[in-house]
Amino acid sequence: MHILLVDDEPLELEQLEHLLKPRFPHWSFCKATDAASALSAAKSQKISLAFLDIHMPGMDGLTLAAELKALYDLDIIMVTAFQSFDYAQRSIRLGVDDYLTKPVIEAELLATLQKYEKWNxxxxxxxxxxxxxxxxxxxxxxxxxxxxxxxxxxxxxxxxxxxxxxxxxxxxxxxxxxxxxxxxxxxxxxxxxxxxxxxxxxxxxxxxxxxxxxxxxxxxxxxxxxxxxxxxx
Missing domain, CATH: 1.10.10.60 (Homeodomain-like)
Structure with missing residues (x-):
């Protein structure tokens, strides 16, 4: 499965991949630091699951989520340092599958990913x-x-x-x-x-x-x- 990780902070991308790889060693990870790179990756290969940071320069994560959903069906998990009811509402309307807050805690991440064990x-x-x-x-x-x-x-x-x-x-x-x-x-x-x-x-x-x-x-x-x-x- 191809998994897309998007965050404008490279360190956040490395940490997320570090948490995911041991549990899902057969997944293929693609990382992007902006929406343009993320969309390019999604067009070149079928992404099954995307982790998107909400706050990024240029196109934000929620807009990116809508663009990805317009390409094809995929699962999306939003990641943000801000707990906002408005963000949660918009995420649900976009068909986002889950919502994690930073710093990402390993136990919460793995609990969120239980449904994806069957992809492993x-x-x-x-x-x-x-x-x-x-x-x-x-x-x-x-x-x-x-x-x-x-x-x-x-x-x-x-x-x-x-x-x-x-x-x-x-x-x-x-x-x-x-x-x-x-x-x-x-x-x-x-x-x-x-x-x-x-x-x-x-x-x-x-x-x-x-x-x-x-x-x-x-x-x-x-x-x-x-x-x-x-x-x-």
């Missing part, structure tokens, strides 16, 4: 499969089609995926699509549930809504209403 595949083969899933989740994905694409037996790929990821291929795809749907519900409040379901890769709104309720205990509409922070609210 050991082999290049499974990293390649994850990249395909994370890029083409809205398309019709099957174990056999991906196995064919990477020239591997479906049976062997199924076993290797379960062995490395601790979850079956189909369940992983469903969980990832569900995470995307949750982001879209917040990021695009005017989108219909049907549109969200389709964009996240579910071919049936009824199936999506049923699965969403089972996963979260509420309907997609109720989730959107509960999570979204509105101006003045």
């Amino acid at each position: 595949a050991k082999s290049d083969t499974i990293q390649q499969v994850l990249r395909i899933i994370h890029t083409d989740y809205a398309e019709k994905l099957s174990l056999s089609s991906i196995a064919s694409e990477i020239h591997m037996s479906p049976t062997y790929l199924s076993r290797k995926f379960l062995e490395e990821m601790g979850i079956g291929f189909a369940d992983y795809v469903t969980d990832f699509r569900m995470d995307i749907a949750k982001q879209l519900l917040v990021q695009e409040p005017d989108a219909t549930i049907s549109a969200v379901a389709e964009r996240a890769g579910f071919n049936s709104q009824h199936y999506f809504s049923s699965l969403f309720r089972k996963n979260t205990g509420m309907t997609p509409s109720a989730y959107r209403q509960q999570i979204t922070v509105r101006p003045g609210g």
